[in-house]
Amino acid sequence: MRYLPHTEQDIAEMLQVVGADSLDALFSTIPEACRRKNDLNLPEPMTEWELNAHMAALADSMAAAPHYKVYMGAGSYEHHIPATVPFLLGRSEFYTAYTPYQPEISQGTLQGIFEYQSLVAFLLGMEVANASMYDGASALAEALLMASRITRSKKLAVSSLIHPLYRRVVRTYLGPGDFEIIELPYCADGRTDFSQLTSMDGLAAVAVQSPNFFGCIEDLSLVSNMTQGSKTLLVASFTEPLAFGLIKNPGSQGADIVCGEGQSFGIPQSYGGPGVGMFACKKDYMRNMPGRLVGKTHDKDGKQGFVLTLSTREQHIRREKATSNICSNSGLCAMTSAVYMASLGGTGLRELARLNYDKAEYLKDRLCRAGFKIPFAASTFNEFVVQFKPGFDTTYQRLLDEKMVAGLPLSPYYPELTDHYLLCATETKTRKDMDRLIDSLTA
Amino acid sequence: MQEMVGTTGLILNEPLLTERGRKGRCGISLPRRDVEYFPLDASIAGEGPNFPDLSEVEVVRHYTRLSTWNFGVDTGLYPLGSCTMKYNPKTNERQAALPGFAGAHPLLPASLSQGVLKMMYDLQGFLAELTCMDAVTLQPAAGAHGELAGMLIFHAYHQSKGAPRSKIIVPDTAHGTNPASAALCGYRPVNVQSNEQGVLSPETIAAVMDEETAGIMITNPNTLGLFEENIQQIAEIVHARGGLVYADGANMNAIMGIVGVGDIGVDVLHLNLHKTFSTPHGGGGPGSGPVCVKTYLEPFLPVPRVSEKDGRYFLSEDFPQSVGKLHGFYGHVGVMIRAYCYILSLGPELKKVSQLAVLNANYIKEKLKDTLHLPYDRPCMHECVFSDKNQEAEKVTTLDMVKRLIDYGFHPPTIYFPLVVHGAIMIEPTETESKEDLDVFIESFKNVVKDAKENPEMLHDAPRKPKLRRLDETSAARHPCLTC
Numbered sequence: 001m002r003y004l005p006h007t008e009q010d011i012a013e014m015l016q017v018v019g020a021d022s023l024d025a026l027f028s029t030i031p032e033a034c035r036r037k038n039d040l041n042l043p044e045p046m047t048e049w050e051l052n053a054h055m056a057a058l059a060d061s062m063a064a065a066p067h068y069k070v071y072m073g074a075g076s077y078e079h080h081i082p083a084t085v086p087f088l089l090g091r092s093e094f095y096t097a098y099t100p101y102q103p104e105i106s107q108g109t110l111q112g113i114f115e116y117q118s119l120v121a122f123l124l125g126m127e128v129a130n131a132s133m134y135d136g137a138s139a140l141a142e143a144l145l146m147a148s149r150i151t152r153s154k155k156l157a158v159s160s161l162i163h164p165l166y167r168r169v170v171r172t173y174l175g176p177g178d179f180e181i182i183e184l185p186y187c188a189d190g191r192t193d194f195s196q197l198t199s200m201d202g203l204a205a206v207a208v209q210s211p212n213f214f215g216c217i218e219d220l221s222l223v224s225n226m227t228q229g230s231k232t233l234l235v236a237s238f239t240e241p242l243a244f245g246l247i248k249n250p251g252s253q254g255a256d257i258v259c260g261e262g263q264s265f266g267i268p269q270s271y272g273g274p275g276v277g278m279f280a281c282k283k284d285y286m287r288n289m290p291g292r293l294v295g296k297t298h299d300k301d302g303k304q305g306f307v308l309t310l311s312t313r314e315q316h317i318r319r320e321k322a323t324s325n326i327c328s329n330s331g332l333c334a335m336t337s338a339v340y341m342a343s344l345g346g347t348g349l350r351e352l353a354r355l356n357y358d359k360a361e362y363l364k365d366r367l368c369r370a371g372f373k374i375p376f377a378a379s380t381f382n383e384f385v386v387q388f389k390p391g392f393d394t395t396y397q398r399l400l401d402e403k404m405v406a407g408l409p410l411s412p413y414y415p416e417l418t419d420h421y422l423l424c425a426t427e428t429k430t431r432k433d434m435d436r437l438i439d440s441l442t443a
Numbered sequence: 444m445q446e447m448v449g450t451t452g453l454i455l456n457e458p459l460l461t462e463r464g465r466k467g468r469c470g471i472s473l474p475r476r477d478v479e480y481f482p483l484d485a486s487i488a489g490e491g492p493n494f495p496d497l498s499e500v501e502v503v504r505h506y507t508r509l510s511t512w513n514f515g516v517d518t519g520l521y522p523l524g525s526c527t528m529k530y531n532p533k534t535n536e537r538q539a540a541l542p543g544f545a546g547a548h549p550l551l552p553a554s555l556s557q558g559v560l561k562m563m564y565d566l567q568g569f570l571a572e573l574t575c576m577d578a579v580t581l582q583p584a585a586g587a588h589g590e591l592a593g594m595l596i597f598h599a600y601h602q603s604k605g606a607p608r609s610k611i612i613v614p615d616t617a618h619g620t621n622p623a624s625a626a627l628c629g630y631r632p633v634n635v636q637s638n639e640q641g642v643l644s645p646e647t648i649a650a651v652m653d654e655e656t657a658g659i660m661i662t663n664p665n666t667l668g669l670f671e672e673n674i675q676q677i678a679e680i681v682h683a684r685g686g687l688v689y690a691d692g693a694n695m696n697a698i699m700g701i702v703g704v705g706d707i708g709v710d711v712l713h714l715n716l717h718k719t720f721s722t723p724h725g726g727g728g729p730g731s732g733p734v735c736v737k738t739y740l741e742p743f744l745p746v747p748r749v750s751e752k753d754g755r756y757f758l759s760e761d762f763p764q765s766v767g768k769l770h771g772f773y774g775h776v777g778v779m780i781r782a783y784c785y786i787l788s789l790g791p792e793l794k795k796v797s798q799l800a801v802l803n804a805n806y807i808k809e810k811l812k813d814t815l816h817l818p819y820d821r822p823c824m825h826e827c828v829f830s831d832k833n834q835e836a837e838k839v840t841t842l843d844m845v846k847r848l849i850d851y852g853f854h855p856p857t858i859y860f861p862l863v864v865h866g867a868i869m870i871e872p873t874e875t876e877s878k879e880d881l882d883v884f885i886e887s888f889k890n891v892v893k894d895a896k897e898n899p900e901m902l903h904d905a906p907r908k909p910k911l912r913r914l915d916e917t918s919a920a921r922h923p924c925l926t927c
Contacts, residue, residue, distance in 0.1 A: 001792050003721075004529055005877035006799055014878060018805040020822075023798040026805060029822050032671050036703040041572055044788040048534050055784065058558035059543030063551055075771060076549050082471050086540065087478055088506040095859035096515030096531050099727040102855050103916075104846070104909040108513035109726035112506070115460045118481075118927040128925045131727065132659030135586035137771035165771050172745070173591075175629045176598045217487045246647040248489035261771065269557045269735055270539070272549030272772025273584065274729035285925065292727065297919035300912040301905075307589055310920040315587070315623035320632050328585035328717065331727025339506055342460050343470035345496035351473055353491070354480075361481035379484045400552070408550055431477040 001045065027428035029342065031295030043254040063405065069433050070405040071363075073180065073383040073424030074213070075136065075163050075239040076272060077264045080428055085266040085339050095332055098266045099292070103307045104299075110306035117336035123244050123341070124250025124258045126280035131292040132334035133277025133326065134263025137166040140207065140237050141173035142290045142324055143259040147205035147233045148179070149323070150288055155180045155203050161212035162237055164413040190216040190376025190385065197226050205257075209237040210250065213413075214376055214422065215360075215383035217247055226253025233257060240264055241278065243381040245344075257281045266340030267333050287313060290324030356382050356429050359434075363425045366438045375420065383424035385410065386418075392419050399440055408435065448519065448852030448883060454910050457508040460612045461927040464495035470502045504805050513726070514854050520876055520884050524826045524857035524869025525618070525666055527696045527718035532788065535721065535781035542848040544780055553757040560756035563749045566783045573793065574692075574712055575703030576735035580744045580772040586693060589713030589732030590624035590660070592745055593689045594914060595766040596736065597657045598628045598713055599743040600687060601766065608657040608686075614643055616666045616861045621691060630657055637863065641819040645676040652680055657708075658687035664694045664824035666861040666869070670702075670805065678708025687711065687740075695719040696873065697801055697825035700794025704735075711736050716775075720782035731778035745769050781901075799874035800825040803881060807870055810885045814892050818864050826871035830864050839895040839902050841866040846913065847894060847905035851887035 006014075011023065020026050027035075046054065057253040063070065065078060089095065093108060100106030104237045113131045120129035144156055155330075156174075158167060160183045167183075174181065182200070192208055206227060210218035224234050236250035238260030242418060244250075250258045265273035281289060287310065295309035315322040344352060360382050368374055373387040386407065388395070399406045407423035414420070452472045497505070514521070521528035539545070547559055567579040583589035594611075601608050602867065611630040614624050614637060622632040633651050638644045643713040659681050663671040671677070690704055690712040698704075698720045704712050716722050717730035724730070736744060747758035758773070789796065801824055808827035812820065816832035831841040845855030845868065857869040872881060895902050906912065 001789060001795070003532060003789075003875055004792075004799055005875065006802075011799075011802065012804045014802055017809050018802065018822075021806070023795075026798065026801045027670075028824065029672060030492045030698075031672050032673070033674075033675060034670075034707045035700050036575065036701060036706070040700045040791045040794055042569060042790045042793070043787065045792055045894070046787045048788075049788055051534060051538065051784055054787070055538040055780075057543060057587035058562055059538075059541035061558035062543035063555035064543050064546030064548075068555075070548050070551070070762070072548050072550055074550055078546070078548070080472075080474060084470070084503055088503065088510075090536070091507065091510035092517035093510040093513035095723045095725050096517045096521075096528075097513050097526060097726045098521065098526055098724045098854075101523075102514075102845075102849070104906050104911050105512075105514040105854065106726070106850055107911060108509040108511065110921075111457075111459070111512075112509050113726075114925075115927065118461065119492070119494060121926045122494060125492075134588060134729070134775075135771045138588070138769070143482065154711075163771070165768060167772060168768040171770055172595065173627070175767065176595065178629075179908075208481060211559040214515075215891075219486075227698065244489065246489065247487045247492045252489065268540070268777070269548055270545055270777040271547040271556065272774075272776060273770065274775040274777050275458075275771075286925070292625065293923070293925055295919040297915045298926040299914050303911055305911045305914045307914050307916050307919050309916065309925075311925060312920075315619035316696070317619070318623075319619045320474075320622035320626040322619070322623045324627075325587045325591060325620050325627055326585070327587045327618075327620050327721045328724075328728040328730035330584075330729045332723070332725030333729055337461075339502065341494060342497055342505070343499070343502050344494070345464065345469055346492055346494035347467060347496050348469040348471050348473060349494060350491040351469075352471075355474060355476055357483065358476075358478050358481050362478040365481070379487050384920075401554070405548070405551065413811045421540055421823060426472040430475075 017268055021238035031411060033289060053423055068403045071423045071425060072405050072408050073262060074408045074422055076269045077240060077426055078428050079264055079426055080195055081266050082343055084343060085336060088339050088388055089336050094335060100308060107305060110294050112335050112338060116334045117294060118145040119338055119341045120278050121280055122282045123241060125249035126258055128286050129280035130289050131281050131294055132230055132329040132331060133291055134330055135273060135275050135277045136239055137169035139277030140166050141170045143235045143257045144170060144205055144289050146290060147235055147257060150285060151204040151231045151258050153202050153204035154178060156205050157182045157184055157200060157203055158207045159184045159209060160208060161186050161192050161214060162209040163213050163239055189378045190214045191218050191378045192221060203232040205233045205235045207235040207237060207311045211243050211381045214385050215380035216376055216378040217381060220253035220255060240382055242353050242356060245349035246357055247381060262337045267336050274330055274333050276330040276337055288323055291326050291329055306384035352427060359425045359427060359429055360384060363434045370438050370442050382426060383422055386421050388419045404437055449850050451908050451909055454511055455508045457505055459927050461495050461503060463501055464497040468496040468498045469697055470497050470499040477777045508854045519852055520880055521854040522870045522872050524871040525693055527871060527873055529873040530875035531721055531723040532785060535784045538784050539777045539780040557756055558740060560749055562783050563779060564751055564756050566779055570714060570735060570787045572734055573699055574735045575705035576712060577738040578741040578744060579733055579735045581733045581779055582770050583728035583732035583734055584770055584775050585728060586715045586732040587620040587624055588769060589734045590620055591627055592734045592769055593711040593713055594624050594628040596740055596743045597687050599766050600740060601657055608655055611657045612651055612656060612659040615863050617660060617662055621660045642671050643673060643677060645673050645680060648677045649680050652684050652686060654684055656686055658689060660691060662691040662693060664697045667819055667828050668823040668826035670824055675708050692803045693718060694825060697797055699797040699799055705737060716778050716782040720779045721785040722781040729775050729778055731775040745924050775904045776830050776863060796874050803872040803874060803876055806881060807872055807885060811888055814889050827870055828864055829868040831866035834895050836900045837895050839899050843902040843905060844891050844895060847891045847902045849906040850908045853884055853887060
């Protein structure tokens with residue numbers, strides 16, 4: 001096996017040093033009763049070339065671009081990934097390193113993550129960001145736990161237009177903890193109905209996603225105005241960070257904690273993971289944050305350098321009193337998103353965000369003209385809800401055969417929304433692609 | 444001695460991203476605008492962030508230079524104990540990047556995602572076979588996430604018996620994630636100490652186990668690199684009082700094909716695909732922390748679960764007792780693909796992997812035990828733990844020695860962990876290191892100890908060869924500066 005360097009002679013020499021007769025004898029401290037009774041029943045090893053063929057066959061069975069046109073977003077977005085991004089992340093000094101516990105020989109990771117934290121903070125309009133969480137969903141759950149620690153309240157208001165799968169993760173994390181979670185309904189325009197908030201007190205947080213699950217842009221300042229003067233924190237969630245190249249960021253609207261999924265920024269969709277949980281907050285709450293933080297410092301000679309810092313919050317020091325149990329995060333994906341953000345730059349981000357907005361608006365406009373209903377009037381980014389005629393599922397199936405996925409059916413998540421579909425168009429869809437979709441829909 | 448591996452060479456300085464670039468540059472090929480501008484409501488429009496604008500060349504140079512300041516497994520021996528820094532096979536990277544996988548949307552209908560579902564289903568089966576457990580979830584995103592899943596399963600199990608419990612037994616050698624994960628489920632950790640042989644005694648567990656205790660979290664092999672040989676008696680004690688046994692599989696690399704974890708009283712086990720199954724650590728992640736359980740705990744596993752019927756694979760939510768969802772979608776599929784490829788490349792040879800991992804660790808232990816203090820002198824598993832006790836007279840610490848080791852061209856071992864060994868030096872070479880490379884490492888460590896005797900000042904000053912010298916962590920924490 002090419003990953004195992006030992007020759008028979010090496011093994012013999014080493015066994016002699018160790019004082020064992022055989023490789024099996026190395027396990028003498030394991031009681032006989034604990035030994036495995038049978039040999040490993042696994043397939044015979046594949047050669048590299050057999051593996052290539054096997055994996056190619058599996059991958060080919062998947063519906064993905066360019067063969068398929070997938071008009072589905074809902075937390076996982078198809079964007080172009082420049083060749084530079086995987087190329088730079090393929091530097092094995094980055095990807096074969098561990099968490100940077102030894103800063104003298106980890107400055108590449110440390111400066112890279114420090115820059116990631118900075119770019120995320122700029123993007124979201126926040127003062128500090130951490131070195132990443134697993135994904136957008138677990139970041140939201142951790143944000144709510146953090147808000148609860150800060151306010152010492154276990155009562156939370158959560159918009160029903162936060163990604164339904166994220167809300168399920170929140171319920172799992174908070175399940176054993178005796179929390180009260182109130183779901184805020186949505187209005188006819190596709191945005192959250194905050195009217196109930198006025199009659200609630202003692203809330204730890206109000207959690208809102210913008211753009212929300214329907215693609216609609218929420219007015220976060222409405223919430224921060226309502227919570228002003230109370231202890232309640234505004235937790236802003238997101239699934240599409242590209243939006244903040246065009247729309248107001250959550251920080252400028254008074255968010256206290258901002259968390260979301262950064263997959264859109266140069267990270268392949270990979271059937272849902274790994275992505276990156278972006279996590280930022282106001283500086284006042286920094287010591288209550290979960291996850292790792294990289295800070296600037298200097299070395300013995302006074303040269304600028306970076307280290308992991310404020311680790312007294314973390315599990316390896318605080319154990320059961322830590323702000324989170326997280327250890328491994330999504331470091332390499334965080335770095336990927338930083339390379340992507342650096343490649344776009346401020347000017348490129350603005351332009352790409354606007355292009356995404358206009359692509360989706362084009363599709364929306366053509367669908368309207370073709371007689372389909374857009375039920376929610378609020379402004380959207382990248383994705384929006386369409387109401388098709390009853391029995392649309394047969395058309396949906398026909399489009400699948402034509403290698404087009406016409407959005408995500410919403411009724412499994414919102415039973416009242418039968419025949420409603422969430423459609424997404426990013427910069428990867430050409431006008432021609434979208435015209436073809438309209439033609440097929442109306443055929 | 445042959446020439447030292449560590450040397451110095453030309454390394455380039457590189458400023459922060461924000462100190463680079465000029466407004467108006469762009470490092471990306473912007474897609475063609477083939478649609479018109481549509482009206483944008485002024486009330487939602489923002490400024491956009493003030494990112495630096497860089498050309499493609501600037502971005503490439505920036506990150507290439509940063510990468511040269513890092514040490515990875517591909518650079519050299521990376522003997523971080525409990526982290527299993529084995530070689531990350533390149534073919535695995537290639538397979539995970541195949542367009543069909545990389546471009547797959549997680550909410551595609553099952554009929555259009557058979558390849559990835561089959562991969563997940565088969566991987567679950569392989570992991571069950573390797574551990575002698577009955578059912579597997581791949582959803583947890585890392586080891587600590589797997590621990591959380593495990594504790595949620597404990598919680599749901601006791602709840603289903605109508606008798607929730609409040610405490611959990613955690614040995615003093617455990618990773619910090621264990622108590623932190625248990626605390627998320629409201630469990631109060633009860634700390635227990637290992638005996639003078641470095642393992643848990645059944646009597647210790649019997650003394651604390653009661654009907655208020657949900658169970659035990661046990662790392663086996665433990666973080667001293669020793670097999671918890673009383674595991675079966677301990678499991679009996681815990682089970683007799685209605686508790687469950689959780690095994691932290693961070694150290695699984697020692698026992699593949701040797702121990703069937705499911706046959707020795709363990710009810711729940713997490714694995715780290717980024718340790719045992721060769722997926723890269725990525726400078727901190729992403730990892731993947733599958734959880735394996737016995738049949739009676741299967742109903743509590745996270746949903747959705749990957750199932751199969753008549754050769755077709757699908758995701759099923761039909762498990763009413765499930766603890767719920769832990770990840771927005773199904774976990775780190777890209778990491779699973781790599782681990783799946785690793786298992787397919789080795790098959791039954793995974794047993795050899797563990798044998799050689801244990802051989803390498805014992806070889807280092809034997810060769811260094813006259814140089815460094817060895818607190819537990821007995822056969823180890825995949826890692827061995829020394830201390831700085833022999834260097835006390837020279838006032839040289841573990842930290843000093845491992846920083847000097849950097850100058851010799853090696854990544855330091857894990858230090859000051861486990862907490863039960865004062866000044867611990869925890870070395871895990873893994874099976875992918877050759878005898879020659881181990882010999883150079885051993886000789887280098889001996890030289891470090893010699894340096895400590897002859898010139899302790901040099902060690903206090905180490906390292907000298909990397910781009911930066913020791914960093915001021917105290918001032919970083921006292922005056923946090925977290926953004927440019």
